[in-house]
Amino acid sequence: MSIDISDEILSATRMTEAEMRQEIAVMLFQKEKLTLAQASRFAGMNESYCFSTPTGKSSNSSTLRCRRF
Numbered sequence: 001m002s003i004d005i006s007d008e009i010l011s012a013t014r015m016t017e018a019e020m021r022q023e024i025a026v027m028l029f030q031k032e033k034l035t036l037a038q039a040s041r042f043a044g045m046n047e048s049y050c051f052s053t054p055t056g057k058s059s060n061s062s063t064l065r066c067r068r069f
Contacts (some may be wrong), residue, residue, distance in 0.1 A: 018044065 005020055007035035011046065028034040034042065 005017065010020060011019065015023070022043040022045070025034065025039040028042070029036065029039040
């Protein structure tokens with residue numbers, strides 16, 4: 001399955017395609033729809049470049065962070 005994101009949407013958000021993929025991966029990870037490994041692959045990043053950090057008051061709440069080195 002593929003999802004097309006129009007240039008208009010990318011322009012409106014001032015994001016690149018890679019940044020949009022990462023944002024979607026983070027959102028799905030935070031909603032516990034994807035594991036860290038799945039979110040990393042979706043974002044096009046190696047899992048070793050991604051890590052999750054706890055956020056908020058809930059111990060189940062976390063944020064996915066990915067960095068390109």
